[in-house]
Amino acid sequence: MHSCLFCQIVAEEIPSYRIAETERAIALMDIFPATPGHALVIPRRHSADALEAAAEDLTACMTLAASVGRAAVAGLGADGVTFQTLARSAAGQTIFHVHIHVIPRQDGDQFAFPWPSVPGDVTEIEAQAERLRGAFTNDDF
Numbered sequence: 102m103h104s105c106l107f108c109q110i111v112a113e114e115i116p117s118y119r120i121a122e123t124e125r126a127i128a129l130m131d132i133f134p135a136t137p138g139h140a141l142v143i144p145r146r147h148s149a150d151a152l153e154a155a156a157e158d159l160t161a162c163m164t165l166a167a168s169v170g171r172a173a174v175a176g177l178g179a180d181g182v183t184f185q186t187l188a189r190s191a192a193g194q195t196i197f198h199v200h201i202h203v204i205p206r207q208d209g210d211q212f213a214f215p216w217p218s219v220p221g222d223v224t225e226i227e228a229q230a231e232r233l234r235g236a237f238t239n240d241d242f
């Protein structure tokens with residue numbers, strides 16, 4: 102018995118509404134949908150979040166998420182799709198098995214971006230870019 106909810110779903114120890122599967126990833130319906138058709142894509146192998154997941158699992162998940170997004174456009178008439186993943190509780194993550202939300206969107210729907218569209222300070226943007234460039238490790242590329 103796994104303690105992780107999504108590992109239990111992978112193991113079919115608890116039911117889910119699966120919509121597609123690959124060797125490395127599973128797509129299922131989110132039972133707390135932000136919009137109709139909201140799905141999740143999870144890797145079969147456990148990792149807490151996208152910061153810790155193996156590259157091949159992230160690749161498999163995003164590839165399947167794109168397929169689910171295309172299905173939302175073709176099958177649900179979505180005008181667009183929001184792909185979203187949260188890493189760690191500070192970002193709002195509540196289930197600590199990496200997952201990508203695939204949220205079908207309609208023109209003019211009420212799904213809101215969590216930040217205002219306001220230009221940033223260019224000096225601050227340059228400073229943050231330099232800090233990020235200096236923080237990569239040999240494992241990143």
Ligand SMILES: [Zn+2]
Pocket residue numbers: 105106107108109146147148197198
């Ligand atoms: Zn898990």
